[in-house]
Amino acid sequence: MPHPKQLDVFAVIRSTGERTTQLTQQLLNEQLTENQVAIIHEKPFRRALERTYEIGIEKNYRWTLAVDADVLPALYAIQQLIEYAEQETDSLFQIKGQLWDKLFGGPRLVGMHLYQTCHLKQALECIDRSDQVHRPEFHVIESMNRMGFHEVRKQAILGLHDFEQYYFDYYRKGFVHAQKHGDAISLLHNYWTRMATVDDDFKCALAGFNDGIEQGGIAKTDVRYFEDRARDFLNSFRLKEKPELEIEMTAEQISDLISHMRVSREFKAWNRSLSFQKMKSRILCAIVPWIPQVFRKTIKSCLGMKTSRS
Structure with missing residues (x-):
């Protein structure tokens, strides 16, 4: 294995003032040299995504790593991602592993994307600049997929996500999750309701969730939208915002924490529900060609599947 400091990658930390921003940088500096890591503070997220790609192109390393500032990378996380990526063909656009997500109570494919830099100029053209999409980065990845550039998702757990954040950010994430993850x-409502009795982080997320459900519409990705809302919430619950983070942690300690995590029952x-939905989809795909057109809508309805006009 090559020494982590020799990795051909430039990392961009995308921060909107997260409490863990400096810790994220510290953990990345364990795995890369200091001149291979930059922090950006761009709003809204669409602009942060655009700037990430621009920096990747400017620095011109083979790989560009986009890391949200609420991510705490584990030991050898970057090296592991690159080793996975190097097994792929030249059409690889991006690859990501899982992060243990505090708010979901288990591992998710979020927060850290490794891009092949040579495709970033094309990716810049795919950014939706209308602010009318729930998930700007996912939109780009889907657009690149349609042009023949593939993505890879690995099950390896490479870090922590959404731990040690400000109450403001938990409120904001709760609001966005309610609109973004139908x-x-x-899962979110049941888990957060249970955990809110023992952890104020979940109390804040639950309040944001309820406000997000009530608001509806397109998920807000501009952090500035939530400033007054979160302030009112903290005052109503008599919560004082957390101080700046002073925890010192190493990437090895992050890895150790992950090894002791247990998935929530929610x-x-x-x-299980997702697996059942996938099974129904496979059944539907298998039987539909053998069913007369007139009965297809009824069969889909019985299986609880979305129907179309075709």
């Missing part, structure tokens, strides 16, 4: 609404139930 398939996980019951997360397990959600995964």
